[in-house]
Amino acid sequence: MRPPKKWLNDSEEEILRKLMQGDQLTLDEHVYMISDLISTPIARTKGFILDLDLNAGWKTSWLERIYEQSILGKQDFTHVVELEMEDDEVKRRAIGLRQDLSTGVVYSEWERIELAKPKKYFDEDGEEIEIDEDDERYVKPLDSDNLITRVCDERVVTELDLYFNYERNLAAVNDLIGRMWNHTYIKIEAAGLTPDELAENATFRLKPSQDEPLRPIAHIIEGGAGDYK
Secondary structure, three states: OOOEEEEEEEEHHHHHHHHHHOOOOOOHHHHHHHHHOOOHHHHHHHHHOOOOOOOOOOOOOHHHHHHHHOOOOOOOOOOOEEEEEHHHHHHHHHOEEEEEOOOOEEEOHHHHHHHHHOOOOOOOOOOOOOOOOOOOOOOOEEEEEEHHHHHHHHHHHHHHHHHHHOOOOOOOHHHHHOOOOOOOOEEEOHHHHHHHHHHHHHHHOOOOOOOOOOOOOOOOOOOOOOOOO
């Protein structure tokens, strides 16, 4: 009898076990997961985004940790998108964040206002219709009374000081930006823009130049490559 097929290696099984038990992962395990995802074919061809926290408890900056731990492997950052916003705007947005404990989803103030509005429904001809709550298409408006404030959002003032006084002024960060071109270092005035508007703005600026040829992506030929001669 064949042993059951293993879909996870030993490191992945240990990480899964810890997560299922609610245990905290080590720094090495975090590094392993990120490095593994970055090295996948889809990340290497379509790119990836690293969402990193600012933590005063670390001895080094986020960029220094990435390079020291060799998280990127032989790759490097190709684009930098910097969202420029006044401190008061950042604080206001952080204060408006709320989390749903049942799903773990975090909603901004703008999202809570939009999702609290009754959803409109349309038929196949584009005509607006009304449906009952029993209809499977019905989406219940978001109830903000069931959401909570996160402790981490209250530390935004400390993180702003850490960012401007340390993280942003690092030689490593300035060196990274200095190696970028005008179309790969993208600075966006983010004040007053909704999350969707920010995403659309960044996506438009990240589009490759139509004048440049696309990089070909290799694929496996079905049935083998045949006779190379």
